[in-house]
Amino acid sequence: MTMRTHVPNLLARTGTISVLALVTVAGTALAPGTTTDAEATSVPTKAVRIAASKKGSPYRYGSQGPHSFDCSGLTRYSFKRAGRALPRTAAAQYNSSRRVPKAARKAGDLVFFHSSGGVYHVGIYAGRGRIWHAPKAGSAVRLERIWTRAVSYGRVR
Numbered sequence: 001m002t003m004r005t006h007v008p009n010l011l012a013r014t015g016t017i018s019v020l021a022l023v024t025v026a027g028t029a030l031a032p033g034t035t036t037d038a039e040a041t042s043v044p045t046k047a048v049r050i051a052a053s054k055k056g057s058p059y060r061y062g063s064q065g066p067h068s069f070d071c072s073g074l075t076r077y078s079f080k081r082a083g084r085a086l087p088r089t090a091a092a093q094y095n096s097s098r099r100v101p102k103a104a105r106k107a108g109d110l111v112f113f114h115s116s117g118g119v120y121h122v123g124i125y126a127g128r129g130r131i132w133h134a135p136k137a138g139s140a141v142r143l144e145r146i147w148t149r150a151v152s153y154g155r156v157r
Contacts, residue, residue, distance in 0.1 A: 044108020046082035097154025
């Protein structure tokens with residue numbers, strides 16, 4: 001019997017059960033807003049955590065870590081440590097990822113910033129309209145709200 005069929009049977013036999021007890025018995029997979037073990041260890045989830053762990057690391061043009069980064073260096077480093085290889089530049093990462101619409105974006109997707117000259121910046125979507133990124137010279141890796149609509153989203157293959 002699977003956990004999904006076991007829990008309804010448990011509820012039917014015991015009647016009303018508190019949410020806390022349900023989480024204790026069934027595990028976090030049934031608690032609202034939590035992730036399953038498989039989701040918690042996915043490549044995109046790991047990449048977000050790795051990027052977050054670099055908070056405060058200084059921006060340095062051309063740097064790919066582990067102590068300083070430029071924008072595509074941070075995304076490349078984070079995904080490499082999570083188990084996926086990415087090309088070096090933001091434009092190459094754009095070309096190697098699968099486009100996803102804004103409505104389908106998920107934490108761990110890449111966020112590409114566009115101008116008339118093409119892709120000029122990349123970060124890792126953290127959810128709730130925010131990205132982890134290495135913004136520019138004189139700054140450091142940080143979590144920040146997406147500040148423009150001139151973005152597209154790419155899922156790492």
